[in-house]
Amino acid sequence: MKFSRQRELILQTVRQSEEHLTAEQVYERLKPENTTLSLGTVYRNLNLLAEQGTLCRIPVPGGADVFDRNNDGHQHIICRCCGSVMDWRIPKMEELDQYLSELTGFAVDRHDFIAWGTCKNCQN
Amino acid sequence: MKFSRQRELILQTVRQSEEHLTAEQVYERLKPENTTLSLGTVYRNLNLLAEQGTLCRIPVPGGADVFDRNNDGHQHIICRCCGSVMDWRIPKMEELDQYLSELTGFAVDRHDFIAWGTCKNCQN
DNA sequence: CTCCAAATCAGTAATGGTTCTTATTATGGT
C-alpha cells in the first residue's frame, strides 16, 4: 500500500473527530482546503482502512454508514431524533460470536448491534 | 385500513415462506399471476405491515432488507457466502434495551442485531 | 343499490448512498 496524502488526511479526520462521521462529512471537512479531493476517494479509502482494521464501518439502516476510529468491540446506540451515534461497551458481547458459533453451526466472525432510542437532549 | 387484495397477497407470501424474503422476491413470486402488481405497492405494504407490527423488517447492511413473518424478539445470522438469513433466539437479549436505557440515558426502544459468518453448507 | 370521500393502486420518476470506470497523476524501488 503506497503512501497517499489523501488517505492520511481522511484517516486523521476520522481520528480527530469526537463524533462518528459519514463519508460525506469527511469529504465536506476536507474539501475546502483540498479542492481536488473527490468523494469517491473518500469512500475508497474509508473502505480500505476499515477492511484493514484501522477504522470501523458502522452500518446505519436507513441512513449513510458512519465511520469510527475505535475498532475495539463495542456497540452503538442511535438517536432517532437527532441521529447522533453513541458508543457503549456491553459486557459479554464479544462472547456472543463464540456462543452463536457453537449453537448454530455458523462460523460467526463478527456482529453488528445497533440500539435505537431517544437521547437525553432530544427527550426534552 | 381498508382491505386490499394486494396487501393480503403480500402478507400471505411472506407468511408462507420458510425463508426471509426481500421486497423484490415477494414481487417476483406474485407478479406472474398478478400482472398489474407493482413493486412500489409491495414496498408500501411491507412497510405498513412492519410498522403495524404484523411483520418484521430486517435491515441487511450492503443488501436489500428482508421481511420476516416472526415479529417476536429474535436475532439474525447472515451467511456471508450464500446470503441466507437464520433466526436465532438469544436469551436475555430483550433485557438489553432496558439495561441500556438505565445506563446510557437514551430511551432505548428496540435494537437490531446481526451476526455475520459462514453457514454449515458453505463451510464445505 | 348508489354515491362519495378516503384509501389504495400502477406506473414511473426521483432520490441517496455507494461503487465503478476511465483517463491522469503520484509513489517508491531500481
Next chain:
DNA sequence: ACCATAATAAGAACCATTACTGATTTGGAG
C-alpha cells in the same frame, strides 16, 4: 531519472427505496 504500480479526480452507473401522478378500489352513509 525511469518505470511499473498504486492512487487519484471526475463523473457515470448502480441499486434499493421512496415520492409523485392520476386512475381505481373500497366501504360506509343515504
